[in-house]
Amino acid sequence: MSELTSVPKAISGPSSFLDDRLGAGNFLKRNLRKIFPDHWTYLLGEVALYSFIILLLTGTFLTLWFKPGMEHVIYDGSYAPLKGVGMSQAYASSLEISFDVRGGLLMRQMHHWAALLFVASMMVHMLRVFFMGAYRKPRELTWLIGVILLTLALAEGLTGYSLPDDLLSGAGLRITEGVAISLPLVGTYITFFLFGGEYPGMDVISRFYSLHILLIPGILLALIGAHVVLTWVQKHTQMPGRGANNHNVVGAPFYPAFMLKAGAMFLFTFALVAGLGTFAQINPIWIFGPYNPADISAGSQPDFYMGFLEGSLRLMPAWEINLFGTAHAGTLPLSVIIPALLPMGIIMTGLALYPFLERWVTGDHRALHVSDRPRNNPHRTSIGMSAIVFYGVLWLLGANDELSANFQISLNVTTYVGRVLVLVGPVLAYIITYRICLGLQRSDAAVIGHGVESGVIKRLPHGEFIEVHTAPIDTVEDSLRAKEPVPMLPVEEDSAGIPPKGMRGPLGKLRAAMSKSYGGEKIPLDDGHGHGHDDDEHAAVGSGDDKSITRH
């Protein structure tokens, strides 16, 4: 086959038409060969993007049949064990999609799997960005949009989960109501506004429907657009090494390589969701039965992303106070308010503020485009790990009834253990992670200082055997040598013993102390020596030159 020498008419025609009207040529000239760095973790955010596209596609299909009504109807569809049973229109139409529309069940299942994958991939992507420090200047806005996206995704999930009006989703709705009504002062108003009166009313499904298919996805779409545009404009961060630095970007051009990689990633995401929708049954609403506020099933659970809230509600001891005593308003059900708001508040606020807190502590105002290796900022990595453990314990305890039933552990024991773990776990995680990071830094230093084991044993003239160490390959060495100390504020007192400006007063002193502990170089790279090695052992560093192997 021959190569193309001129742009074919079919493409040049429309593109000149567009360029004449939009001036797209300049944009394309600059962007077609835009460079994208290559690293597998940089594709995780794309999974979230593609899941969202799949959600829009499958969701649109579902709206063609779904009826968001709470009117009481008698089921007369195909599913025999529910024939003649009274239920809401929403549930009946969800059954219709499942059993009477060809491909309907597949689309429903794909929609639900894509929703789980959407949130899960957002979380993984967010952790990647956090541990690599990719939220730092100039990317704080992208990060903040990401935090809003995650929060909205939870809201989108909650509203969607409630729509089929089956017994399981109804339990979730009931808990939502119980939490909303517990809020001080505004709780009853919020509940009555949401449900159009007392729970459950006749309005909530249609209200959730318009939130779920219009308002929240609209905002999500706009914010995802902004998120992607920011990434595009600011150019992606890159891994250290291979000639990468803060002033360049190394990788493959958008057209044609990255474009096709992204396309493949989309198709893989789509294939995964289709595969799960085919082989793994999800949310079998026909087994749950229609919602009835008098009924509940054992093992009622929210989808995984709400699990941490469920867990924190389960862990909480029974605290409730009446601020103004008998028969007066002023009831504070702390056993609902604290678990419903505190963990979510800690996690989301913590995420949103972290870039700014870190900059306040380190005083680092540079624009950074090279990813940190997590070990090289041990405090950040430890904070991240303890947040994961905190979240993880709550999440795990959200399923404590299933753990108890399937592993023969007493339900009450799981709760007691969880109450301890949720407090102790994060602390332990912090300490352990910090130690591991320093250990890894030490081993990096050893690679630079001693080289790597070559697997070659050499016998020295006096008869001793040593293993020849050799320099690591350039890419590895580059990436190790890219390590920088975590920036630190100038906290040292001057000769008169006066701390620098901004470090005085209690807040300033705290800032100085935090900076001193957070920043700095814990294990310098050339610190490969000096922990127990005999000089002879690492004499063969670097070139592997014969002389260097001989005894000094």
Place this chain on the structure above:
Amino acid sequence: MTDNEHEIEQPDERVPKRVIGTPAPGTSMLGAKETVEDADVPGVMIPDEKSARKAEKIVALCFTITFLSAIAFIILYVQIQVGTPESTGQSNLALGGTLTLALLGLAVGITVWVRSIMPKYNLIQERHDLATDETTREEVADTFLQGANESGFVKRPLLRRTLLLASAPLGLLPLVLLRDLDNSKMTGANFNKLLRHTVWAETRKKPMKLIVEGTGQPIRAADFNSPGGILSVVPEGYEHDMNALAKATLILIKFRPEDLKPGTNKNWTHDGIVAYSKICTHVGCPAALYEQTTHHILCPCHQSTFDAADGAKVIFGPAARPLPQLNIGVDAEGFLIAKDDFNVPVGPSYWERGDAEQAAREGSTA
């Protein structure tokens, strides 16, 4: 295979460089049979034609699989009808399977295409500082000031203040418009009036029977005669009223009279039959798991546990208050009826609720 002595004589050339994290090279790897493609050379590396041609065949095969799967999808869509779990299952497997295969074929094909036919790129592009330079910034600032002054916004306070004045209520309009989201259009104090009553209050005018949920039948006290029995009970005439059920559903438990403890109001029981609200006082799930041996009522949502024999007091979990007890009795025919409404609000706590239990105790002693 490898001559070690030879290795040592020329270690600088023959000792392989190792990627961190890969297993230590075995002897066979010392000959450097396999190396990572040199990724450090900047530029575009075109794969050799022989391997590209081989990859092209694989890609073509993948794309053909996608073509065939998509055709199969259409055929199977037409052929398989849905309805029963069995046929729907077949349809789901057929449609989903072909769709998955079609997408997977395309995905794998494109990946092989990118990896083995397209060149390996290692291009470097400069990053440009995103911030604009100082002159531009100053120019923008000047333009801003010029516009601000030309508009008269700064110079004319009357204009400025009335504009602010105008926009404040205008911004509130959308919020005001949402007021009727609450169909009852109530305010704070009235919420409590509504929330503290259930449809059982109607029993004061005309005695309401307890209807067994599911069977829809009233129940005679004499028929509910096995200690350790439990029933889910709804108010007569409201069997399908979701709003009524969300507050008024009961659990009815039969005890041996000697098992009842002081926490239970015995005047409100009938022959060892006790009625509690089924709505958990934590966040409102139906608390309905009953263990007849321990008399525990467990809420499956957050595991609040209540002692049914002792006034449903909380013995574990996050619920702070006992399940409210309902005053029950029998009518002339022996059917169980409600004798009054609950004397405290059922279900989850809310701000306007107050310590209704304490108020009820004071009321009864006063």
Place this chain on the structure above:
Amino acid sequence: MTRTTAWRRHPLARYAVLVLALALIGVAYATLVQGSRPADAALASGKLDDVAQGKSLFQAHCSSCHGLSAEGTSTGPTLVGVGAAAVDFQVSSGRMPAANPGAQAPRKPTPRWVNEETTRQLAAYVQSLGGGPTIPSKDQVDPAMGNAAKGGELFRANCIQCHNWGGAGGALTRGKYAPSLNESSPQQIYEAMVTGPQAMPVFNDTTITPQEKRDMIAYITEVRSQRDPGGFGLGRIGPVTEGLVAWVVGISFMALVAIWITAKKRKKS
């Protein structure tokens, strides 16, 4: 070394011994099963009194916990008045005789002496002590005669809070649990409702009629035998296993794919 020792050390010897031992066990088992046949035949022909036979079975297998005349001890409750249905449920599901005291006796394979005849005798003996619920007739528990949709409503109102919508079971307080309904026979489901075994409450026939119980049995058996139209059922326990699959299968798959797409190509030189 004698010839026998050499033979014993032959590499094949251990297999031979294993086969021999298995054969012996098989023969012994067959003999024992055979051995009980004449007695069964005698019982079936009504030569021996069910109650008397049941009493001796009771004293042999049950009395250590429940007392010599079922009056109950510190380790087991009295069985006076529990009825034949309770005996049939507990013994046929292997829960009794209990292996060891714990929060709850689990379903397990029945001991060898348990068969339809011995269970009936034991039940007859306990029934004779003080009445109680009797074993349901075949018609009473025939799923084909029940209305599954009606039964489903009753099932959701009365059963799923402990046994889960799909009959998967669930956790109760302090180590107790509601067992899965998937292995229970229609007769056992019926008996459990009327007798309230262990922590389970009683649903007697005057509150939930036998007809309604049959409807529930029809629903339970229909739903548990129906195909999962959406693929593997994941235990039908809902979001917990679904979330696990999303992470373990979904995220791992996408990570592997991302690694494949971006990996440096290793080429053979």
